[in-house]
Amino acid sequence: MCRTIRRLERFRARQPDVQFLERGRVQTGSRGRSPPMYPLLRPLFFLVDPERIHHLVARFLRLIGRNVALASRIRRSRTLGDPRLAVRAFGLDFPGPVGLAAGFDKGDGLAAGAFALGFGSVEVGTITPRAQPGNPRPRLFRLPRQQALINRMGFNNAGAEATASRYAELAFRPGPVGMNLGKNKDTPSERAPEDYLTAFETLAGVGDYFVVNVSSPNTPGLRDLQAPAALRAILGPLVAAAKGRGGKPVLLKLAPDLTDEAVDELADLAVEEGLAGLILANTTIGRPTAESEAIAREAGGMSGAPLLPRSLEIVRRVRRRLGDRLPIIGVGGIFGAEDAYRMIRAGATLVQVYTGFVYQGPGMVRTMEQGLIRLLDRDGLAKIADAVGLDAKD
């Protein structure tokens, strides 16, 4: 096994300084000190059921995260630590602009391990007040030709109390930890505000920022909570409670399937309700038009490369409307530095990845940071914050 790995490393070391992705997408980025093997191992991983692989990776991250010295040593090799990439948003300091999106850690205490891989922030959740198992398996599917995933996990999560006690012990925390909140499946929509408030109160001591998730397609009726009246009923009490907790930032995460008019309306509502920012966007119920594979017909939310055009479009639209009044976290289809840079130039202050991380592997953050620095140099910009919204000007 070791010999095979060494051979793979030698082979990888001879490859040119680019990452070739399936379907011919190329993202530049120089390789780290140790050549990434993930592109070679990925076909092997992809032979195994996606949720089993997730649990294996989770176990590994938990192991790393338990040892602070080890986690910080690994982190030093996985991030540039370049001050040009540091970002300040909604009162918090982010050591880098690339965060791990919600859904990877459902309250399982993986953030320290994820920070070891270089992420500048980790969003935990979605967390509901009570633990719940989610939908029956199989519920996570790969679309490798599309560089996409479909999931209908259904907010499987540890519940707010278990998450709070796991995160109270989190020793390695080099960046902000967000807590993404949802309602339990069996809570009727009219009682949703209580669920969001309970989850917030339980997690208030362990999260640096909070996200109202009303945009996942896998909890029946959840996306109806994006209707302005329903949303105000959730946000009003939550923002008031957050003020009482030292002004913890509350953000709202929206679906990419909203009409442009609804996006405009909700962007205005976010300002009126005193939110700290927007996360654009969640998974889509849309499917790639040319896709004929049976797996693409699975119910659930699709994430990954096909999402990028729409997430860019929404970010640019909201930035044009709100200017710099509300910071945006751009998420959806980011696979490398160029995607992230486009997202930032479209108006995102920070970016997040999930599916890109599954396809690109543990070297992703460092490779992205190297690419971002090169793009800043190319454009003569001193720091990443100077690129925010450059492509959203009229």
Ligand SMILES: Cc1cc2nc3c(=O)[nH]c(=O)nc-3n(C[C@H](O)[C@H](O)[C@H](O)COP(=O)(O)O)c2cc1C
């Ligand atoms: C398996 C899986 C589970 C997810 N679970 C959640 C979730 O619980 N809450 C949430 O707000 N977003 C969830 N997401 C959405 C991601 O946070 C992100 O918005 C979306 O995947 C688009 O980004 P990507 O293309 O980089 O994956 C999930 C995504 C995936 C792939």
